[in-house]
Amino acid sequence: MKMFAAIDVGSFDTEIAIYEISEEHGIRKIDHVRRQLTIGRDTYNDGKISLPVMRELIRVLEQFRERMDGYHVEDYRAYAASALREATNSRIILDQIRNATGLQVHTINNSELRFMTHKALALRSSRFDRGTGGRMAVMDVGFGSSQLSLFEDGVLVSTQNLSLGVLRIAEMSSHWKTESRLIPDIEGELMDKELATYRDIYLGGMRVETLIATGESINNMVLRGMKEKPGKMYTAAEFGEFCRRISHMTEEEIAEFCDISGAYARVMIPSAVLYEKVLELTGAGEVWVGGVTLCDGIAADYAEEQKLVRFRHDFADDALSAAGNMSVRYKGDRKHIAAVEKAAMAVFDILQEKYGLNSRSRLLLRLAAILHDCGKYVSITRETLSSYQIIMSTELIGISHLEREIVANVVRYNTRDFVYDEIHLESDLSQYDGLAKGKSEIVLEIAKLAAILRLANAVDRSHRQKLKDLEVRLEDGTLVMETSCEENLTLEQFSMEQKAEFFEEIYGIQPVLQRKRR
Incomplete structure (x- = not known):
C-alpha cells in the first residue's frame, strides 16, 4: 500500500486529497481539504498574481505539506491549471513555492487536465x-x-x-x-x-x-x-x-x-x-x-503510471479515434492514410526493439500517419506547416502536450529538410514528472519517427495503394520492403530513393523497395 497526495492549485480554490493506493484494493480517499483562494481573479483581471495572493497560496501549501507529513505520504503530484499557467509571473510564483514549501508544482495544460478527469470517471464507475x-x-x-x-x-x-x-x-x-x-x-x-x-x-x-x-x-x-x-x-x-x-x-x-x-x-x-x-x-x-475531482484524476493517473490499477477503457483508442475524425473533417484521403499507417507500423515493428522505440512512440507515429495530410485543407503548397499548425491548435485527449508537439513535428518534417537546431518545443520539460529525456533526446525521437513516416508515405506516392501485400524485413543491414505488385512502381521507387538518405542517416540502414521473385 502506498500513501499518495494529490494537490490541485485551481482558479478558485486550492485542495489536497490523501489516498491509499494498492494493487489489491485500488484507490481509497482518506482525507480531503479545500481552501478558497481566488487566484483566477488576479490572472483573469490583471494578467498576474498579486503579492498578497502569492503569500496566501504559500501559506496554504505549507499547511498541506504538514498534512502530508502527518499521513507519512510517500509520493505526491501537485498541478496548477490556467490561473497559474496563464499568469505572466507564473515562473516566479512556482519558484517561490518550491523555495518556501519544498513542493514542486507543475503547470498542466487543458487537455492533460481533462484527460485526468476522464481517468477518474473511468475508475469511479x-x-x-x-x-x-x-x-x-x-x-x-x-x-x-x-x-x-x-x-x-x-x-x-x-x-x-x-x-x-x-x-x-x-x-x-x-x-x-x-x-x-x-x-x-x-x-x-x-x-x-x-x-x-x-x-x-x-x-x-x-x-x-x-x-x-x-x-x-x-x-x-x-x-x-x-x-x-x-x-x-x-x-x-x-x-x-x-x-x-x-x-x-x-x-x-x-x-x-x-x-x-x-x-x-x-x-x-x-x-x-x-x-x-x-x-x-x-x-x-x-x-x-460522477462526483469526481481533479485530485481524483491525479490519483488515477499516478496509480496507472505505477501499474497499481488498470483501466478497462482504452484511452489510446480515444486519441486515435479523435485523430481519425480530425482527418475526416480536413478532407484527408482515407485510403492513402490507411496505406501509410499500415506501412509505417510494419517498418516500426521491425525496428522497435533494436532502436529504443516503445509502444508510446508507436502510438505517436500512428497519430502522425493519420494526420499527415490534414494541412492540404488549408494550403496545398504549405501542407506540412499547415498540418503542424492544425495539430498544435487541436486538443487530443489521451496524449500530453509534449506528445502532441512530437506528432506535429513528425508531420511537419515529413517532406521538408530536417534541421535539428530548428525544432522548437513549447513544452517546459521541467514540468513533466519522471521525464527521462531532454530536448536532444526528444528531437532524436522526432527524427526517428519522421524517417519512418517518410518511407511509409513514399510507398504510396501515387495514392493508388499499389503495394497491398507489402512485406518488410531486415536483411544484411538493409530494410527490404517487398511487394508482388505488377503495376508500374516508378513513382514509388523514385520517392523511396529520395527518402532513403535521411532514413539511413537516422538508422544506419538502407531501405530498398523491390518486387518479389517469382
Whole structure:
C-alpha cells in the first residue's frame, strides 16, 4: 500500500486529497481539504498574481505539506491549471513555492487536465464504459474554461475546449450595469454563440443518450446542495429543472443551499446556466453526476503510471479515434492514410526493439500517419506547416502536450529538410514528472519517427495503394520492403530513393523497395 497526495492549485480554490493506493484494493480517499483562494481573479483581471495572493497560496501549501507529513505520504503530484499557467509571473510564483514549501508544482495544460478527469470517471464507475458504448457527452465545467467531449461506440469522437469558464463569466457579469435578476439570461446569451459554433462544427445532428456532468460546481450543487452520493443519475427533465432552480436563486440562497461561501455561490449561477444549455444542445435523455475531482484524476493517473490499477477503457483508442475524425473533417484521403499507417507500423515493428522505440512512440507515429495530410485543407503548397499548425491548435485527449508537439513535428518534417537546431518545443520539460529525456533526446525521437513516416508515405506516392501485400524485413543491414505488385512502381521507387538518405542517416540502414521473385 502506498500513501499518495494529490494537490490541485485551481482558479478558485486550492485542495489536497490523501489516498491509499494498492494493487489489491485500488484507490481509497482518506482525507480531503479545500481552501478558497481566488487566484483566477488576479490572472483573469490583471494578467498576474498579486503579492498578497502569492503569500496566501504559500501559506496554504505549507499547511498541506504538514498534512502530508502527518499521513507519512510517500509520493505526491501537485498541478496548477490556467490561473497559474496563464499568469505572466507564473515562473516566479512556482519558484517561490518550491523555495518556501519544498513542493514542486507543475503547470498542466487543458487537455492533460481533462484527460485526468476522464481517468477518474473511468475508475469511479463502470457507467463510464457503459455510457460510451452508445453516444455520450462529458461536460467538464471549470473556472477558467470548460470542455465538451463526445463519445460514440466506446471511443472519443471529438473534444473541444470552450472559453466558458464560470469564474471568468462571473467576473465579467459583475461589471454589467443591469438588474441581478436578468444576469442568468444575459449569461445564457453569452454562451449561446460559442455553443452554436460547437454544434455546427462538431455535433451536427448527433443526439447523445447520456450526459456526464463533472466539475467542482456540479459537485457542490448535487453532493452538498442535494446531499446526494456520487453517481447520481437524473432524467433530462429533472436535471434541467434543477439547473433552472439554481440559476434563479440569489447568491445568498445558493450559499445556504450548498453550504458554501458567498464568493463560491457567485459562480454557481453561470454553472447552472451552462449545464442546462449543454443539456439542451446535446439532447441527452439522462444525466450522470460522477462526483469526481481533479485530485481524483491525479490519483488515477499516478496509480496507472505505477501499474497499481488498470483501466478497462482504452484511452489510446480515444486519441486515435479523435485523430481519425480530425482527418475526416480536413478532407484527408482515407485510403492513402490507411496505406501509410499500415506501412509505417510494419517498418516500426521491425525496428522497435533494436532502436529504443516503445509502444508510446508507436502510438505517436500512428497519430502522425493519420494526420499527415490534414494541412492540404488549408494550403496545398504549405501542407506540412499547415498540418503542424492544425495539430498544435487541436486538443487530443489521451496524449500530453509534449506528445502532441512530437506528432506535429513528425508531420511537419515529413517532406521538408530536417534541421535539428530548428525544432522548437513549447513544452517546459521541467514540468513533466519522471521525464527521462531532454530536448536532444526528444528531437532524436522526432527524427526517428519522421524517417519512418517518410518511407511509409513514399510507398504510396501515387495514392493508388499499389503495394497491398507489402512485406518488410531486415536483411544484411538493409530494410527490404517487398511487394508482388505488377503495376508500374516508378513513382514509388523514385520517392523511396529520395527518402532513403535521411532514413539511413537516422538508422544506419538502407531501405530498398523491390518486387518479389517469382
